[in-house]
Amino acid sequence: METYLQITSVWGVYLSIAVFVAGMAWRIWEWSTTPRSPIPLGMFPKPRTGTGRFFKMLKDTFIAPQSFRIEPWMWLAAMAFHIAALGAFVGHLRLIHEFPFLPSLLGEAGMNTFAAWSGSIAGVLMLGAILFWIARRTTGPYKTISVPEDYLLLALLFGVVIMGDHMRFVYGSIVHAATYREWFLSLLAFKPAFPVELTSSNVAFSLGTHMLFVDLFLIYFPFSKLVHTVGALASNYVRSE
Amino acid sequence: MSDEIKPDLELDLKGLLCPLPMVKVSQRIKDVPVGGVIRAVATDPGAMADIPAWAKSTGNEVVSAGKVGGEFVFLVKRVK
Amino acid sequence: MADATTTEATELATLAGVIDKKMTRQLKQYLDLCARCAICKDACHQYVATQDVKYLPAYRAELIRRIYKKYFDKTGRFVPALYEGRDPDENLLDELYETTYACTGCRRCMYFCPFSIDTQFILSVAKAMLIAAGRGNEMLGQLADAAIFKGDNMEMFHDVIVDGFKDVEKEVQEITGDPTAEIPVDKQGADILYVALAGAHSIRPAAVIFHEAKESWTLSLFEAANYGFFFGDPVKARKIADRFMDEAVRLGVKEVVITECGHAYRVAEIFHEAWAGKKHPFKVTHVLEKIDAYIKDGRIKVSKAIELPITYHDPCQIGRNGGIFEQPRDIVKAISKDFRDMTPNRQEQWCCGGGGGIVAIDEMNEFRLKSGMKKVEQIRATGAKIVASPCENCRLQMEGLDEVHQLGVRIAAIMDLVVESMPLKGRDAAKV
Numbered sequence: 016m017e018t019y020l021q022i023t024s025v026w027g028v029y030l031s032i033a034v035f036v037a038g039m040a041w042r043i044w045e046w047s048t049t050p051r052s053p054i055p056l057g058m059f060p061k062p063r064t065g066t067g068r069f070f071k072m073l074k075d076t077f078i079a080p081q082s083f084r085i086e087p088w089m090w091l092a093a094m095a096f097h098i099a100a101l102g103a104f105v106g107h108l109r110l111i112h113e114f115p116f117l118p119s120l121l122g123e124a125g126m127n128t129f130a131a132w133s134g135s136i137a138g139v140l141m142l143g144a145i146l147f148w149i150a151r152r153t154t155g156p157y158k159t160i161s162v163p164e165d166y167l168l169l170a171l172l173f174g175v176v177i178m179g180d181h182m183r184f185v186y187g188s189i190v191h192a193a194t195y196r197e198w199f200l201s202l203l204a205f206k207p208a209f210p211v212e213l214t215s216s217n218v219a220f221s222l223g224t225h226m227l228f229v230d231l232f233l234i235y236f237p238f239s240k241l242v243h244t245v246g247a248l249a250s251n252y253v254r255s256e
Numbered sequence: 257m258s259d260e261i262k263p264d265l266e267l268d269l270k271g272l273l274c275p276l277p278m279v280k281v282s283q284r285i286k287d288v289p290v291g292g293v294i295r296a297v298a299t300d301p302g303a304m305a306d307i308p309a310w311a312k313s314t315g316n317e318v319v320s321a322g323k324v325g326g327e328f329v330f331l332v333k334r335v336k
Numbered sequence: 337m338a339d340a341t342t343t344e345a346t347e348l349a350t351l352a353g354v355i356d357k358k359m360t361r362q363l364k365q366y367l368d369l370c371a372r373c374a375i376c377k378d379a380c381h382q383y384v385a386t387q388d389v390k391y392l393p394a395y396r397a398e399l400i401r402r403i404y405k406k407y408f409d410k411t412g413r414f415v416p417a418l419y420e421g422r423d424p425d426e427n428l429l430d431e432l433y434e435t436t437y438a439c440t441g442c443r444r445c446m447y448f449c450p451f452s453i454d455t456q457f458i459l460s461v462a463k464a465m466l467i468a469a470g471r472g473n474e475m476l477g478q479l480a481d482a483a484i485f486k487g488d489n490m491e492m493f494h495d496v497i498v499d500g501f502k503d504v505e506k507e508v509q510e511i512t513g514d515p516t517a518e519i520p521v522d523k524q525g526a527d528i529l530y531v532a533l534a535g536a537h538s539i540r541p542a543a544v545i546f547h548e549a550k551e552s553w554t555l556s557l558f559e560a561a562n563y564g565f566f567f568g569d570p571v572k573a574r575k576i577a578d579r580f581m582d583e584a585v586r587l588g589v590k591e592v593v594i595t596e597c598g599h600a601y602r603v604a605e606i607f608h609e610a611w612a613g614k615k616h617p618f619k620v621t622h623v624l625e626k627i628d629a630y631i632k633d634g635r636i637k638v639s640k641a642i643e644l645p646i647t648y649h650d651p652c653q654i655g656r657n658g659g660i661f662e663q664p665r666d667i668v669k670a671i672s673k674d675f676r677d678m679t680p681n682r683q684e685q686w687c688c689g690g691g692g693g694i695v696a697i698d699e700m701n702e703f704r705l706k707s708g709m710k711k712v713e714q715i716r717a718t719g720a721k722i723v724a725s726p727c728e729n730c731r732l733q734m735e736g737l738d739e740v741h742q743l744g745v746r747i748a749a750i751m752d753l754v755v756e757s758m759p760l761k762g763r764d765a766a767k768v
Contacts, residue, residue, distance in 0.1 A: 045364070052360035053610040056454050058443060059659035060683060079450040084684075086375050093373070093450070159389045160372050160398055162420045238411035243369040247451045250365050254452035273728070274534030275479065275561060282478050283698045301500030302534030302559070305486060305493040312492075313485035314478050 017214065019223045024198070025207040027230035038237025043245065061255035068255045075251040089151075096144035099137040103179070106134050109192045110199040131187050138180040145173050168239055174228030178221055186218045195222075261319060261331055263295035264288040270327065274302030278310045281332055285316065288334050293319065296330045303328050351424040352407040354465040355400065359408075363461065366453045367404050370394060376445035376455070381687050382438060385709040393445035396435040397458040399428060400465075429469055436462040436568075437473050438700060440691030441599075442652035447683060463568025472567055476693050479563035480572045487558065487579035497557055504536045508543045511755070513762030517547045522587070523554035529589040530623070531580045531600070533728060534559040538595045541751035542623060548758060549635040551626075554587060556580045560600035561728070565607075566693025574611040577603050584618055591619045593626055596749050598653030598691065598727035605658065622654065624726055627754055628663035631670050641757040642672035647720035649678065649711070649734065650685040651727030667750055668724050671757035676718040686710040688725075690733025708737045715743055722746045724753055 062068045074080065083090040108114075109130070118126040149169050152161050182190070194212045201208040213219055236242075265288050269277040277298040288294055296307070304321060307330050311318045319331040355363075376393040377383055383391040390396070399422075405412030406421030413421075422428055441456040466472050486493055498521055505519040519539065520526060530546065530553050532538040539555065546553045558579040564572030581604075584592045594601045605620040630636045648668050654660045661682045669675050678685065689708040694700050711734065715723055723745050725731055734747045 042368075046361055046368075049359060049361040049364050052362045052457070053613070054457075054607055055610065056362055056457055058446060058452075058656055058683070060661070061659070075450075075452065081448045082375050082450045085378055085448045089373060089375055156377060156387075156389045156392055156395075157372075157374050160374060160392060160395045162372070162398075162402075162418070164418050165372055167418065240369065240371050243371055243451055246365045246369045250362070250369060250451045250453060253362055253365075253454075254446070273537050275559070276535075276732075278482065278534075279475070279479065279696045282475060283696075300535045300537075301503050302536065304496045304500055306482065306534050308496075309486040309489075309493060310478065310482035312489070313481040 016219045016223070017209075020209060020214070020219055021207075023223045023226040023230060024209075025202065027226060028202055031230040031233035035233040035236055038234075039242070039245065042237050042242050046246070046249070055256050056253050057256040058254060068252070071255050072248060072252045075254060076247050088147075092144045092147045095140045096148075099140035099144070102133060102137040103141065106130060106137065110196050111203070113192070113196075127191055130192065131183070134183050134187075138176060138183050141172075141176045142180060145169060145176060149173070164239060167235070168232075168241065171228055171232040171235065175225065175232055178225035178228060182218065182221045182225060186216075186221065189216070190218050261293055263331065264292035265294045267294055267296040269296050269298040269300075269303070271299060274300045274306055276300075277303040278306040281307055281330070282310055282314070285314075285332070285334050290334050290336060292334050294330075294332045294334070296332060298328045298330070299326065301328065303330070307332065348423045348425065349407070351465055351469055352403050354468050355404050355461055356408055358461045358464055362454070363457065366397070366451075366458055367401050368409075369451050370397060370401065370453055371451075372398070373450070376449055376453075379445045379448040381442075381444070381689055381710045382440075382703075382707045385689075385707045386703075390431060390435050391438065393455040396439060396462075397453065397455050399432050399435065400458050400462050403428070403465075424465060424469070429466065429471055432462050433466055433471055433473075435459075436466065437476075437692075437697060438694060438703065440652070440687050440689060440694060441657075442687035442691055443657055444652070444684075444687055447656060460568060460570075467567070467569055472569070473693070473697060475696050475698070476563050476567040477569075479696060480567045480569065480576065483559070483561075483563060483576045483579075484572060487575065490557065494557065500536070501539070501555060504539050504543065507536075507540055508547065509762070510766070511540075511544055511763045512547055512760055513765060514547065517543070519543050520554045521557065524587055526554035526587060526589055527552040528591045528593050528626075529554055529556055529580065529584045529587060529618075530593045530595070531556040531558065531560040531604075532595045533561055533597060537749070537752075538597075538728075541749070541755045542595065544755050544758070544760065545627060545630065545636060545751065548637075548760070549630045551635075553593075554589070556583055558583065560594050560597050560604070562600055562603050563693060563696070565599055565603050566696070570611055573603065574608070577608045578612070581608060581612070581616070584616075589618055591621055592616070593621050593623050595623050596726035596728070596751060598651035598658070598729060601660075602653040602658050622658070622660055622663075622726070624664045624667060624750060625660065627751070628667050631667060631754075636754075637759055638671050638754060638757040639759070640671060640673050642722065642753060643674070644672075644721040645674040645676055645719055646672045646722040646724060646753075647676050647678055647715065647718040648681075649688060649715075649723055649725040649730055650682055651725060651730045652685070652687050652691055654726060655685055656683045664724070664726055664750055667754060671753055672722075676720050678714045678718055686714055688730045688733045688737070690729040690731075690736075691727075693729075695729050695732045704733065705736050705740050708733060712737050712741050712743065715745060720745065722748055722753070724748050724750050726750050 062071050151157050197210045308318045316335050317333040319333050321330045380393050402422040403424050405419035406416045412419050436459045446454045501519045509515050509517045562576045564576045594604050601622050688711045694704050731747050
């Protein structure tokens with residue numbers, strides 16, 4: 016189990032973060048060095064001012080009102096997933112530092128309850144959205160247009176979320192953020208070490224597997240359609256050029 | 257002289273608006289054999305330039321083009 | 337055998353190379369971003385009417401994406417199977433031909449896409465690839481060549497064309513009751529160069545309106561329609577538009593006014609400067625913008641002569657892709673008593689199914705009429721008896737739909753309706 020953790024939760028983390036950062040930088044560099052189309056590709060109605068255009072880009076990217084109008088359920092799943100993923104990401108910041116104010120406001124027990132609830136909701140929403148996407152992608156016209164990349168990404172996400180949910184729902188009341196923080200801060204200090212609470216219980220397997228999927232997900236991220244996280248801003252900006 | 261030529265296909269393009277007469281001739285030229293002739297009658301004056309221009313650029317031949325009453329009559333020969 | 341394989345591989349790589357030649361930042365992003373969420377599926381009138389995946393916008397783009405992945409994307413070249421990377425082989429080109437030349441370029445899919453992916457732009461690369469493979473649509477190519485030939489050999493056609501204009505001029509004199517009414521051609525220093533279609537129907541009403549508004553105008557020798565654009569060859573498309581753009585420069589006009597034609601307006605207003613790489617020394621406007629201004633400024637008189645319920649169809653290239661939504665509606669409201677908008681309308685208006693040159697492609701006739709299902713439902717729901725629309729392709733398509741589905745509607749150009757609503761001496765005298 017120690018070796019598994021060493022691979023997925025120490026070296027895997029270093030590697031995947033390096034690949035992710037370098038990959039995204041390469042991708043953005045590649046985009047920015049390709050010459051723009053001389054033909055304006057905007058559509059109407061378009062905002063008259065630069066500020067208007069900027070806010071329209073944000074609206075089209077983060078709210079996508081047109082997509083809601085045409086397919087509300089897909090929009091709902093996408094929104095639920097992305098908001099929950101953002102929530103989960105913010106929650107994971109506790110790995111670096113406890114939130115200011117919140118613990119003193121809620122008390123330590125209150126903080127853990129709050130995190131349990133918010134983390135659980137996020138975890139369930141993400142799982143729900145992923146299952147919806149898997150169901151959608153394996154039927155009808157969606158199946159025909161899908162390529163292995165789509166299934167690979169859904170499988171990786173499913174792995175990340177199911178193991179995260181496992182840690183949340185099975186070990187949530189036993190192992191708390193402080194324990195994971197000890198491990199994560201040791202990584203950041205380049206002195207990797209695992210607290211005994213992690214290595215001595217079966218949570219080690221859950222963490223190791225969660226991290227395995229996270230590593231693979233991050234490594235593949237810059238080379239997949241997930242670059243829409245950054246690129247959608249650019250393409251939605253072109254919409255009103 | 258053009259009356260002596262017996263067309264292989266008659267096209268009634270009356271009432272069609274340009275560029276449709278040219279489009280129709282272009283679509284139907286395949287229906288006559290090489291050397292065959294289409295007689296097309298159009299009412300849109302634009303056809304007087306369109307059909308000859310199409311024939312020249314596609315390497316076909318307008319044997320005759322003229323105004324008869326309010327109509328424009330073309331004899332178009334398929335060359336290739 | 338080995339040689340044949342090598343030749344074939346070289347040919348495929350050359351064809352795939354079209355993507356690389358056409359590569360721009362926007363294209364790269366469109367190809368990299370698409371999540372294949374298929375939200376675009378119900379945006380496309382062709383997919384909705386046929387439920388055939390090959391018309392699903394994301395799938396049409398996916399055909400090009402798969403070649404891109406195999407040949408030009410770093411990851412795709414490493415593991416093509418992950419993206420179903422493909423060669424531009426016979427099968428793929430067959431599929432590409434059908435999906436690409438069927439597309440009307442309405443960009444309704446782009447409107448609903450959360451990443452605003454421009455499928456028409458991706459398909460412009462598909463057309464370039466088909467042309468490189470000698471598989472560009474023959475009809476559209478011929479029509480484009482005829483237009484260019486006419487431009488290059490104007491001396492051959494000038495007199496015939498002007499003769500045709502003279503016939504129309506007589507009609508204009510009869511309608512207006514003014515024997516001095518004229519259709520000016522080659523008029524140096526006119527304010528406006530009006531670019532019509534080859535057909536008299538696009539000249540006559542405009543000439544009446546310009547005459548009544550006392551406009552300083554001149555008629556272009558060339559038609560606005562651009563089959564080079566539909567064919568998918570920007571060089572041809574530019575040459576075709578250059579014919580009247582150069583004429584406008586030569587005559588020193590202040591404004592080029594495009595007739596009731598969708599793609600011609602978008603080509604002139606949005607694309608031509610980019611193709612030519614220089615700014616126009618004149619404005620480009622749509623004739624309905626002018627007519628709307630004439631009515632609002634009192635330069636022409638109209639009455640609410642149209643009693644029957646009337647609706648307006650936004651041509652995609654004028655509305656969503658051209659930015660003209662209100663002026664045509666204002667005109668129709670000024671001349672009619674019972675205006676009813678379609679639902680949805682303006683930027684969400686359904687494509688009628690007649691754009692992109694598909695009306696000239698004989699073998700797609702049946703499919704084209706079938707794809708107009710949504711438009712038929714929309715027209716029926718309004719209960720209108722007249723459908724006004726400022727695009728020749730839209731009108732042709734809707735006339736076809738009217739015939740097939742027995743809608744019992746009149747499909748009309750807005751200029752014609754305006755002329756019908758104007759008090760005109762000649763015509764009114766003839767009526768009595």
